Amino acid sequence: MSEMWINMGPQHPMTHGLWNLRVRIDGEMILDVDPEMGYLHRGIEKISEDRHYNEVITLMDRTCYVAGMAWEHLYIQAAEKALGITAPERAEWIRMMSEEFQRLASHIMWYAAFVQDLGLMSPFLYGMRDRDLILDLFQAYTGGRLTYEYMRVGGVRNDLPEGFPKQAREVLDWLEPRLVEYDRLCMGSDIFRSRCDGLGVLKESDCVRLGVTGPMLRSAGSKRDIRKDRPYSRYSQVEFDVATADAGDVTGRYLVRMEEMRQSIRIIRQTLDWLDHHPGPVIADHLPRWLGAPYAPVGREGYLLKRNYPKGVGLSAIEEPHGEACAYVVNEGGEHPYRVKFRSPVFANLSACSHYLVGYRVADIPPIMGSVDVCVGEVDR
C-alpha cells in the first residue's frame, strides 16, 4: 500500500473533542502528523473584555469543561492581583480544595477515556461511576456539576454546607481503594503494558524546548510542579509529593497521573482538617459592587469615570490537571478587564504531537493521544 493521508477528526473516536489529526501513513507506520485545531474556538478571551470581572467566571467553566474549577481558580488569582483585592484565608483553602477535587475528577475522566481507547470498557464505567461522586460533592457546595460559577473576585460565593466534610471524607475513603483497583486493571495486565510501554516518548529536554508541561513533563523525569516551585493559594502549607516517572512514555504519564490522584486525596484530607478548625468569612468585605453586579451602577454620562477605578496587571500560573496554565489580566481601569490572555497547557502539549507520534503505528495513536489528555475546550478557548 502506498503512502496516504488520513484525517483522524474532526469527528473521530480518538480525538475526544473537536480537532483534527492529519496523519500520513505507510501501511501501519506513521510518517508525519499535522494537528489542526480551532474547531471549538469561541473567542473566550475577547468575550472577556466585554464582561464584568465576576462574569468572566462563567466563561472559565466553559474553557475546560472537565476542569472548570481549576480555570476559575486561575482567572480569579490573576483578576485579584489586577484589582488589588485579597480573599479571606478560608476562601483560599476552599479554593485549593476545589482545585484538588477538580484534579481528581479530571484525572479520573482522563483514565476512563484513556483505557476506553485501548478497548477496555469496564474501567471506563468504573471511572465515570467514581467521578460522579466527586461531581456530587461539587453539587453539594456549588450547585453545579460541571459549570460551577463558584469562585468570586475576593473569595468564594458561599461557605461549605453543613455535613460537607463528612460527605467528602466518605468519598475519599471510597476512592482510595478504587485507585488500587484501577491500577490492578491496567498495570496488572500484560496487554496493557505491551500497548503502553515505550510509546510516545518525549524526553525532558524536548518537553522544555516545546513548552510541554504537566504530567507529560513530569513523566519524563522532571520535578517541575508549580504547586511546589511557586506555591500559590495555600499549597505551601500542605504536604504532598510531586509525582514523577522516568521513561517519558505512555506508561510514565499513566503512573504520574495515578500518583497525582493519590497526592490530591492527601491534600484534600489536610484541607478538610484545616477547614474544620478555622471557620470564618469566605468573601472579602467592602467589595466594589461593579465587580459582580449584573448591572453596574452608572454615572451621569452612562459610565463611571475611569480614574475612579484601580489599575493594575495580574499574572497567575497554576498547575492545572493538564499542565501549567497561565492567565494575564490587564486592568486599565473600568468595569471590564482591558485584556485577558490565557496560556493553555494542552495547546502546547498537542502542538508538539509530531515529536511523539512519528515513527509509531496507527494503532498507537489512541494510547499516545489519550495519554496527552486532550481537552479541546481549553486548546481553542
Added chain:
Amino acid sequence: MAITTLWDVAYFMATALLGLVGRIIPPLAAPLGNVDLIWGLAALVFGAILLAASMINTIMLIWFERKMLGRFMDRRGAMHVGYAGLLQNFADGLKLFRKNTFKPRDADGLGFYAGPTAYLVTSLLMFGVLPVSTGWSDGSLPLSMLLALVIFSFAPLFIFISAWSSNNKYSLIGGMRSAAQMIAYEVPILLAVVAVVVVSGSFDLNTIVNEQRNFWFWTLPLTLAMIVFVTGMLAEMERIPFDLPEAEAELVEGWNTEYGGMLFAYFMLADYVRALAGSILIVLLFLGGWTLPSYVPAALTSFPLAGIFWLMLKTYLVFGVFVWIRAALPRVRTDQLLRIGWMRLIPLSLASVVIAAAFVLVKCVPVLGCVPSMGG
C-alpha cells in the same frame, strides 16, 4: 411415531400440511401424497426451524453479553424493553430495519451490498453443519468438522470485499487487518483440531462428541489444544482483545465504517452468529458437546431435549468466558497480534498435536481409562 428429533418434527409438519391441503382440495390429494414432495417440504421446514432457532439464539446471545457485560461494569445492561431487557435486541433490530441503507457515491455497488449479505449467509451455514444433539441435524457427514472449519474461514474474504468496495481508507485498513488476522489464526486452529482428530480418530463431529462421553479425561491430552483453539477462536470472532479490525479508537468502526441500517445489522448479526457457532464448536470439540460424562446420573441426561439443554448451557458458559475476557482486557496491536499468532500459537499447537499423539500411543492410562484408538 415418537417425536424425538427435529427431523421427526419437520417430517410430521410436512405430512400434516400436505394432508390438510389434500383434504381441502381433494383432486390434489393424490399428487400431494408423493413421498418425494413430503421429504422436500420436510427439508424446507427443517431448515426454517433451524434458521429460526439459531437466529433467536444469536439474539439471546447478544442479550446475554449485554447483561453480563453490564454486571461486569457495575451497571445493569438493557432493562426497559421486555422483562429485564429481553426484547431490547429485537427493538434494536427493528430500528435498524426501518433505517435507510445508503451507499457512498464512489463505493462499488455489487461488493458493497453482496459482501455483508454473503458474510451473514455463510456464517449461518455453520448451523447446518454443527450437530446440536443426537438426531438434531440429520445425516452426520464423515467430514463435518472439516466442513465447519471451511465455512468458518469464508469470513475474511467477504469482509475484505465489503471493506474494499466501501472506498474508505478506514474500511480498507480494517479489512486488511481482518484478512491478515483471520488467515494467521486459521493455522493454529487447524493444528489444534488435528490434535482432536488424533485422539478421537474421526473428522465427524458426532463421533467426536460420542467418544468424549466414554472417555472422561478427554480434556487432559487436549488442554493445550483447547487453549490454542479458544485463543484462535477469539481472534476469528474478532472479539476483544483481538478486535483490531474494528478498533473503534483508531479506525472508527474498521471495515464496517460505511455501513448503516440493515447492512450494519447484517454485520453485527453475523459477528454474533460466528460467536455462537464458535462457542458451540469449542463445546463440541473439547467439552463433551451435548453429552455428560458417563458417571453422571442418568436422570440428568434423560429428560426431553436434555442434549440441547446441556449443549446450550455449555455454549453460554463458554461465551460467558469470552464476555469476561472482553470486560477485563484491552486490545492488542496488529503486530503483537500477528506475533502471538505465528510465534506462540503455532508452536503451541504443534506441541499439542505431539502430546495428543503420545497419548494415543500409550492408549491405556491406569485409573483414567483407555484412549479411543485411531479409527476405533
